[in-house]
Amino acid sequence: MPARSGAQFLRGLRDRRALWVGGERVSDPMEHPALRGAAQSIAAVYDLHQQYPDDCLMADPETGEPIAVSHMIPRSKQDLLRRHAALRRVAEYSVGLMGRTPDYMNVTYAGFAGRSDEWGANGNEEGAANLVAFQKQLARQDLSLTHTLIHAMSDKSKGNVPAGFDETQLHTVEKTAHGILVRGARVLATLAPFADEIAVYPSQPMPGASRRHALSFCIRMDTPGLKFICRDSVSLPDNRFDHPLSGRFDEQDAFVIFDDVEVPRDRVFIDGNVAVYNSVMSASWRANAMHQTMVRAWTKLEFAWGLACRMAEAIGASDPATLQMLGEIWSYAELTRSAVRAGEEGAYHHGNGAWFLDGRPMDALRTVLPYWFPRVNEIIRLIGSHNVLATPAAGAFADAGLRPLIDKYLRGAGDTSAAERARIFRLGWDFAGSALASRNEQYERFYLTSGARNRQNVQMRADRREADRLVDGFLRAVK
Template sequence: MIRTGAEYKDSIRDGREVYVNGEKVADVPSHPMFKPLVDIRARIYDMAHDPATREVMTVTKDGEINAIGSALPYTQADWWAKRRATDAVLEDVGGIVTRVGDETVGEMWSLFDGQDVLAEIDPQFARNIETHIGKVLKTDPFHVSANTDPKGDRSKAPQDQDPDMLLHVVKETDAGIVVRGAKYETAAAYANQAFTKPTIANWGNDTLSDYAVGFICDLGSPGLKFICRTGFAGRAPTEDYPLSNRFDEVDTIVIFDDVLIPWENVLFYRHTRAAMFIRATLHRYSAFAFVQRNLKLADMMIGAALFNARQTGLDKQQAVQEKLSQLAVYREGINAHLTAAIALGERSPAGLMMPNQSLLYTGRVLACSQLHEMMHIARELCGGQICVTPDAASFRHPETKPWMDKYYTINDEWVADDRRKLLAFARDMLNSDYAGHRLTFQLFAQSPPFAHLAAVYRNFDWDGPLAFVKEAAGLSDRVMGEKTLTRGDSTVSKWFSMELERSGRKAAE
């Protein structure tokens, strides 16, 4: 059954070793660096029970109430329901949080689609993924995703340097596998479990590798250590930095110091073929919720910029209207990709409803590749005052308040305090340390830009343009040749091409 916020908070009081700012954290839920996001995640749990929001946040299946974000998608209606739930969360909390489960749990559905590949390696692995998807529905954990390793010298194979630079298996036991290494993961310090899997690695031509391992990790397991970056919360007053203090999702390097992973939690092991398949299909579902956050960020930039232009009357100028229109085009471009991805959804190999893969991945490239430009346009529209306005205390101090009121009040509608709040919001969204962190996070959170484009290359229907030009130019049938997929300057192997086809690239056919 769905949990309450209080039950979630109790679940992460499990004795885990968490470090931040050079100190060992005694209680994660109450620590000032983690409390804002822990409280938001607790609120998401409570929204499933709140009469005002429970209908949009839950789905009933076989007589049980489950969180809508974790439910497998079988129809277009399921995707519309997920989209409404994500919007409801972001609007309820008044900002953007990404690693809260609805995005990361979708990565497991890609494994659900790949059960035939996993079964060829070991039938138990295929059964394990089905079991864990059911477990997520039943127990409602806070589920995150672990991808990136420290990597070390990337010109060398993992075996040719410190082997722990990539997470790997060091021993098999009757109880499970023992793993060593490290992973970076946002929100791991205050989550329940993580789908842990290989990064994009160079295995060469190896068929088997101890680095090709994927599993569900209980984040309360012995041997785990969480070393977190310093958060933005508490650095400055919330009045001056309203986003930094409430929505900073703390990133963590998770140390696996000989951690036992029970066999029932192992999803694939040793076979590089399975690892490559998972990497190629990892975001076929989770990219939707990720891109949806960019849509909400576009709304935030438009709202802040438009308020700022209207309060000073600049919205009447054509140059300002053109820049606002650029933000609107960006916003509606993301909206169109998300909407079309649902409307033209594809049936997956396991019978799930996938968002249209080509439209989803091209939407992700649009959202991420243009974000920095849109932030700069929003900065221009908000004006230089977002970087020079004094802090909230200056608007209250008896000796400076009269001056702040004089120079920041525009009219009866826009008094000094409201204008200060708008400028503080815009500054934190566009100019602060938190803003720079968010920009980098959006660029790399699901994979680096080259991998975003590689996903487009694998999923775009190249045959359509080729066939059109063949007919329009009167070319012979032989020019179509034998279909091959290429990535960079190398041809993807025959089996990999087949797996991509089978995993849904042509599922609509």
């Protein structure tokens, strides 16, 4: 089937999934006020593909039907530039606030299928073939896919991955006539209420773990025994004046319990193959998946800079301190843009016919974005000062007695009206200070691992040859 519309996507969410928001089980996101806004936003993302087919759609290489460009297995640098345009379209819809729009997993699984040789190593040919077949299904049925990567460790002193066998962690229980039975828990499944299927794949090596924990698969969200417990919602009523972001972009996060879940055999990609589990994410994943994440980050930072500039202008703030803070956000946005472009320009054949970005600029961004995004929020709140708290609601503007007073006393600098000033500062607060903003800041701090751990990781795998050559040149010169 060709790429879906938003209405088709929404119809696909009406299933028997076991999903809880607060103490309430929810079967249809469109019927729950905490979920309706984000469901409509993901539907709008699907509709974007129909509105901008030149950017967002391509012909399936085998069937010729239109599929999302984010499902492309890049075969050249030009393919990556084409994918960039599609990723940018999606990122702009939520100005980067929704980090797990379906294109994230589309890009990820296209990369996995493109490097199926990595998945088929060490005798895992059947698992690799299953993955390739699923990636085609993902593209042709235009599914919305979430994932859960992190082992749900309750005791940090035991480490971040299982050591030996841990019955609370996701593991194989037994073989069945149709596949495998799995049990345990994982975190987090962002986008869980708005996904058709859920994916499990490695997040990091676990050299001391039992082979029963070495698992990768995809299953439907309504698979019996699969349970999702959502965090508290930060969604607010979809009032574009009062809550311009919180009414639409709470993508939700869920704790996942696998309570004796049967995974069909043709959906199993790794089953006990520790060698593949520990190696498959180490080679090309970053250079591929980071394309989506960093285009999103760049878009979000550009929006933040524009928003901060608009806030400063609305109150006539052009003092050196404000200009320095605005320039700081600009530098983050420009460095992110430059890194994305450098990654694309340095793209190369990563093997098996697949082309991915030069991963080094992406790795560098992973180390700094967890610090940049909280700083951006701080700057917006500093520029906003008390003004983010002096923003009448739409209802106050509609009051005939209040409106003249608001227009007189709460107007902005120059020709900025009171209503425009309120809209700007409400947008600033929703971006940097609301409950949604707090969730998003926490998300950015630990998105794709914390900045501190990423710094350790890049130091351990960085290519030191050029740096060592420069140092050695001086050391050899010393008599």
